[in-house]
Amino acid sequence: MDDFECIRCGFCCHLDVKLTENDIQRLKAAGKKDFSKQTDHGIFLKHIGNHCIFLDPKKKMCKVYDSRPDICRRFPVHSDGEMSGKCQQDRRFGSRISRKIIGFIAMERENQLKPK
DSSP, X not given: OTTOOOOOOOGGGGSOOBOOHHHHHHHHHTTOOSOEEXXXXXXXXXXXXXXXXXXXXXXXXXXXXXXOOHHHHHTTBOTTSOBOXXXXXXXXXXXXXXXXXXXXXXXXXXXXXXXX
């Protein structure tokens, strides 16, 4: 997770976010109201149009970043430690670890081409 680098595409803010009781209390403590909806499957963050109520669509940033739900804090990693296949950044090879691997391969190739 330390190697994940968010590219602020906002894609994750278009997914449904199921809230925990801790999430609800954290958002309420931050002064937020009327942010959730009850469904047959639990309590979820509301959407405005097709995105989370807390997404600033122009800046592609979370308006409640410090108080955001736990699932948002972990994304793109699921609770079982697996990477989400829904993260656009992960699909584009944009993470730091991918760039480190690509850089290492390029350096190795360059070293192999140098005359000895």
